[in-house]
Amino acid sequence: MASLCFPFPSLLLLFLLSPSFAVAQTTNPNITLGKSLTAHSGDSFWSSASGDFAFGFRQALGGDYLLAIWFNKIDDKTVVWSANRDKLAPEGSTVVLTKSGQLVLNDPAGKQIWASTFTATNQSVSFAVLLDNGNFILAANDSEIVWQSFDYPTDTILPSQILNKGKKLVASYSETNYSSGRFEFSMQTDGNLVLYTRNFPSDVLSTDYWSPNTQSFGFQVVFNLSGSIVLIAENKTILNNLSSNNPTAQTFYQRAILEHDGVFRHYIYPRSGTGRNSSWPKAWSVSKFIPSNICLAISEGSDSGACGFNSYCRLGDDQKPFCTCPDGYVLLDPNDVTKSCKPNFVPQSCAYPEIDNFDFVSMDNTDWPQSDYGHYLPVNEDWCRNECLKDCFCAAAIFRDGNCWKKKFPLSFGKMDYSVGGKALIKIRRSNSTLQSQNLDKNCNNKTKIVIGSVLLGSSLFLNILLFLLTLLIGHRFSRRKLKFNGEDPFILGVNLRAFSYEALNKATKGFKEQLGSGAFATVYKGTLDDNNLVAVKKLENIAKGGSGENEFKVEVSAIARSNHKNLVKLVGFCNEGEHRMLVYEFMENGSLADFLFKPSKPTWYTRIQLVLGIARGLSYLHEECSTQIIHCDIKPQNILLDDSYGAKIADFGLAKLLKKDQTRTMTAIRGTKGYVAPEWFRSFPITVKVDVYSFGILLLEIICCRKNFEMETEDEDEMILSDWVYDCMNEKEIEKLVRDDEEARDDMKRVERFVKIGIWCIQEEPSLRPSMKKVVQMLEGAVEVSTPPDPSSFISAIK
Numbered sequence: 001m002a003s004l005c006f007p008f009p010s011l012l013l014l015f016l017l018s019p020s021f022a023v024a025q026t027t028n029p030n031i032t033l034g035k036s037l038t039a040h041s042g043d044s045f046w047s048s049a050s051g052d053f054a055f056g057f058r059q060a061l062g063g064d065y066l067l068a069i070w071f072n073k074i075d076d077k078t079v080v081w082s083a084n085r086d087k088l089a090p091e092g093s094t095v096v097l098t099k100s101g102q103l104v105l106n107d108p109a110g111k112q113i114w115a116s117t118f119t120a121t122n123q124s125v126s127f128a129v130l131l132d133n134g135n136f137i138l139a140a141n142d143s144e145i146v147w148q149s150f151d152y153p154t155d156t157i158l159p160s161q162i163l164n165k166g167k168k169l170v171a172s173y174s175e176t177n178y179s180s181g182r183f184e185f186s187m188q189t190d191g192n193l194v195l196y197t198r199n200f201p202s203d204v205l206s207t208d209y210w211s212p213n214t215q216s217f218g219f220q221v222v223f224n225l226s227g228s229i230v231l232i233a234e235n236k237t238i239l240n241n242l243s244s245n246n247p248t249a250q251t252f253y254q255r256a257i258l259e260h261d262g263v264f265r266h267y268i269y270p271r272s273g274t275g276r277n278s279s280w281p282k283a284w285s286v287s288k289f290i291p292s293n294i295c296l297a298i299s300e301g302s303d304s305g306a307c308g309f310n311s312y313c314r315l316g317d318d319q320k321p322f323c324t325c326p327d328g329y330v331l332l333d334p335n336d337v338t339k340s341c342k343p344n345f346v347p348q349s350c351a352y353p354e355i356d357n358f359d360f361v362s363m364d365n366t367d368w369p370q371s372d373y374g375h376y377l378p379v380n381e382d383w384c385r386n387e388c389l390k391d392c393f394c395a396a397a398i399f400r401d402g403n404c405w406k407k408k409f410p411l412s413f414g415k416m417d418y419s420v421g422g423k424a425l426i427k428i429r430r431s432n433s434t435l436q437s438q439n440l441d442k443n444c445n446n447k448t449k450i451v452i453g454s455v456l457l458g459s460s461l462f463l464n465i466l467l468f469l470l471t472l473l474i475g476h477r478f479s480r481r482k483l484k485f486n487g488e489d490p491f492i493l494g495v496n497l498r499a500f501s502y503e504a505l506n507k508a509t510k511g512f513k514e515q516l517g518s519g520a521f522a523t524v525y526k527g528t529l530d531d532n533n534l535v536a537v538k539k540l541e542n543i544a545k546g547g548s549g550e551n552e553f554k555v556e557v558s559a560i561a562r563s564n565h566k567n568l569v570k571l572v573g574f575c576n577e578g579e580h581r582m583l584v585y586e587f588m589e590n591g592s593l594a595d596f597l598f599k600p601s602k603p604t605w606y607t608r609i610q611l612v613l614g615i616a617r618g619l620s621y622l623h624e625e626c627s628t629q630i631i632h633c634d635i636k637p638q639n640i641l642l643d644d645s646y647g648a649k650i651a652d653f654g655l656a657k658l659l660k661k662d663q664t665r666t667m668t669a670i671r672g673t674k675g676y677v678a679p680e681w682f683r684s685f686p687i688t689v690k691v692d693v694y695s696f697g698i699l700l701l702e703i704i705c706c707r708k709n710f711e712m713e714t715e716d717e718d719e720m721i722l723s724d725w726v727y728d729c730m731n732e733k734e735i736e737k738l739v740r741d742d743e744e745a746r747d748d749m750k751r752v753e754r755f756v757k758i759g760i761w762c763i764q765e766e767p768s769l770r771p772s773m774k775k776v777v778q779m780l781e782g783a784v785e786v787s788t789p790p791d792p793s794s795f796i797s798a799i800k
């Protein structure tokens with residue numbers, strides 16, 4: 001392909017790269033007075049000397065024309081500036097550089113749509129030119145610019161552009177509709193740089209949702225040719241790095257834009273011919289964006305938030321927000337996902353509430369702050385559901401940590417994120433909904449999951465599975481479990497598990513070929529099932545024998561399978577044939593936390609917060625919410641896997657019981673002075689869930705600092721053992737030292753400090769001093785205060 005080779009002679013390359021704007025031209029780009037362009041469906045533009053940019057007419061959504069500047073050498077012809085975004089020009093409109101030196105856009109009837117403004121001095125313009133940096137200028141002579149497009153930005157700034165006090169960027173309405181939209185990036189005259197929501201369709205600003213933490217007042221936002229975007233003070237000191245560590249503008253096209261979704265993004269695109277590295281995709285990629293999670297950033301004001309009313313916002317895998325209607329709701333305008341959602345059913349009437357006809361859709365980690373009219377605590381979830389069900393004003397309830405909030409229409413600022421916690425219960429009409437099975441909890445607590453026909457398995461397998469499950473459930477404590485039915489779905493399964501033959505797994509793994517990892521008691525292979533789903537097949541060796549043997553294996557496996565939580569790796573099946581004992585898990589695309597955390601390009605602070613919360617919630621679930629308590633016994637980064645959106649999933653839980661006792665602790669783990677292994681393993685203390693809390697504490701400190709607990713090569717000898725160093729830093733009130741190279745974390749020191757304290761509470765040598773995982777989750781979420789922990793070894797040394 002053409003993009004892989006570089007036919008330019010190096011001399012020409014030098015010209016193309018040259019930062020002086022008039023060198024490489026082949027034609028004179030000067031536009032003389034009187035020249036004009038007409039809007040028509042073919043190309044109609046003036047080009048910059050290098051051809052990188054064009055100025056002219058672009059057809060917009062709806063067929064009318066935008067007078068714009070765009071990148072002209074790349075396929076998507078990205079628009080960076082426009083004159084008439086809110087008043088498009090019909091076909092046949094003209095733009096002319098008048099004899100008096102003004103740029104004027106007229107419609108075909110000669111009526112003015114737009115014109116360049118005169119400056120106070122009114123120097124005479126002698127020509128116009130589109131410079132190679134994308135700036136269209138009207139000039140008096142070579143050194144005197146009278147008017148320039150850079151002074152009137154729309155939503156984009158380019159390298160070499162400066163945003164002065166009083167200037168702003170206004171997002172476009174949508175990706176394809178360029179008219180002024182709902183967000184603004186403002187370099188205010190008072191020296192503050194602020195991102196605002198606008199009270200669309202008016203120009204009035206509504207809520208500020210981001211502003212850098214600066215000591216002194218700002219003066220300009222500067223985007224320079226090295227690809228840095230900085231906020232500077234009047235004396236040129238840098239107050240904030242909006243985007244740094246980028247390639248230069250000579251090797252990459254660049255633009256920074258306040259996009260229609262309210263996120264300010266710095267994009268880069270490799271210039272053709274300059275590609276020292278041809279593996280860069282020929283597309284815009286995001287180099288930096290602000291704020292880190294727009295769904296969480298906008299949570300108050302007089303509008304609906306990042307998404308419309310009754311809608312909720314969530315970050316996708318690409319870190320871009322998207323808006324979704326809850327189940328039972330549909331978009332008001334099917335063509336506009338940012339608009340509100342409406343109930344797709346007849347809402348509850350107060351005259352005749354028909355309580356039996358309503359039910360809830362439950363959504364984890366979701367909230368609509370600000371629209372509540374009732375708050376109750378402490379209550380349980382059933383109470384909360386009932387309270388909302390019988391209240392005809394209640395559109396939804398939020399249940400979190402024993403709190404119940406009743407919400408009324410319209411729901412605003414909807415957000416879904418790991419850090420939100422709790423769950424939203426959306427009230428919907430039953431008869432009208434096809435979603436009856438989804439309003440059941442996935443809790444294994446006292447409810448059993450109802451499996452909808454389409455889940456995972458082809459229907460031809462159903463019979464086999466039913467038979468298999470009957471075997472599994474006989475003799476098990478099935479009768480003690482309270483089953484909750486909903487609708488008439490007959491498939492009530494304690495577990496959703498497949499029994500594989502050895503042959504099937506042999507085939508899926510192509511003869512156990514591709515090894516993913518191995519440990520003292522198991523080897524893991526990658527496999528592909530017949531339905532093309534990827535799986536990880538764990539081959540267990542030296543399984544505990546004796547006693548009921550095979551039966552015990554089944555019971556333990558079904559206990560693992562019944563543990564169903566989004567932060568646990570899901571068991572999809574097993575093999576129990578002859579001497580073969582294998583477990584089949586869902587495949588985790590992004591490997592383990594160990595690979596992710598300790599590599600040089602460390603994950604962002606925000607990603608790490610999500611990981612911490614995910615791991616803590618998964619553990620809390622294992623310890624406290626399952627019908628049988630599960631102690632993991634081997635929490636370490638290698639056992640935390642990452643799903644395709646880098647969510648944490650705990651692997652290998654429940655295995656401790658399957659293995660011989662002495663195998664659960666491999667000798668290598670014990671050798672380290674302070675590993676993830678709680679001290680009671682070495683003493684004759686009973687092993688409780690608190691061993692997992694200890695391991696989690698070490699892991700938490702590692703995630704905060706992005707380094708291993710034990711490192712030989714550190715700047716200072718005191719830093720070799722992380723847990724000791726962290727305690728010393730906390731004691732000396734120097735926690736910033738722990739995240740010295742991590743700008744994001746340093747902007748969030750309150751949370752860093754809280755996490756550090758929680759970590760130290762978890763690694764107390766005395767198990768009873770360690771908090772429960774449930775408490776840990778509450779502390780991480782900020783729901784309860786965290787006091788200053790004692791020295792982890794103080795209690796033990798005191799009793800010696």
Ligand SMILES: *[C@@H]1O[C@H](CO)[C@@H](O)[C@H](O)[C@H]1NC(C)=O
Nearest residue numbers: 022028029030126127141142
């Ligand atoms: C463009 O026009 C100005 C004024 O006539 C002149 O000074 C300049 O040299 C011209 N530029 C080019 C590249 O011809």
Ligand SMILES: *[C@@H]1O[C@H](CO)[C@@H](O)[C@H](O)[C@H]1NC(C)=O
Nearest residue numbers: 060061062063173177178179
């Ligand atoms: C673009 O969005 C604005 C604001 O909603 C709307 O008034 C206009 O009609 C839209 N333009 C097109 C072509 O859809």
Ligand SMILES: *[C@@H]1O[C@H](CO)[C@@H](O)[C@H](O)[C@H]1NC(C)=O
Nearest residue numbers: 100102118119120121122123
């Ligand atoms: C600049 O020129 C325009 C058009 O010729 C005129 O309307 C305006 O009053 C002038 N402004 C000043 C400050 O001279």
Ligand SMILES: *[C@@H]1O[C@H](CO)[C@@H](O)[C@H](O)[C@H]1NC(C)=O
Nearest residue numbers: 123124140141142143144145
């Ligand atoms: C350009 O024009 C300005 C004012 O019109 C004048 O002061 C300046 O000397 C001129 N520069 C050149 C290089 O002609």
Ligand SMILES: *[C@@H]1O[C@H](CO)[C@@H](O)[C@H](O)[C@H]1NC(C)=O
Nearest residue numbers: 224225226227228229230238
């Ligand atoms: C751009 O700004 C960065 C940060 O202030 C600075 O390090 C770099 O030298 C600047 N580059 C240019 C070409 O001015």
Ligand SMILES: *[C@@H]1O[C@H](CO)[C@@H](O)[C@H](O)[C@H]1NC(C)=O
Nearest residue numbers: 215216217233234235236237
């Ligand atoms: C620039 O100004 C800020 C306060 O506005 C001050 O803190 C800083 O020291 C100044 N820097 C220089 C280099 O003068």
Ligand SMILES: *[C@@H]1O[C@H](CO)[C@@H](O)[C@H](O)[C@H]1NC(C)=O
Nearest residue numbers: 230238239240241244245743
């Ligand atoms: C901005 O980045 C530069 C270079 O990376 C660094 O020296 C400076 O301290 C940073 N400034 C702020 C305010 O973060």
Ligand SMILES: *[C@@H]1O[C@H](CO)[C@@H](O)[C@H](O)[C@H]1NC(C)=O
Nearest residue numbers: 270275276277278279280281
């Ligand atoms: C090209 O870039 C990719 C990803 O940035 C990197 O993995 C690869 O080593 C680079 N290749 C060359 C030849 O620089």
Ligand SMILES: *[C@@H]1O[C@H](CO)[C@@H](O)[C@H](O)[C@H]1NC(C)=O
Nearest residue numbers: 328344345346431432433434
């Ligand atoms: C629910 O009922 C209303 C009115 O009877 C109807 O307009 C709507 O399409 C129904 N929704 C579903 C999902 O069937």
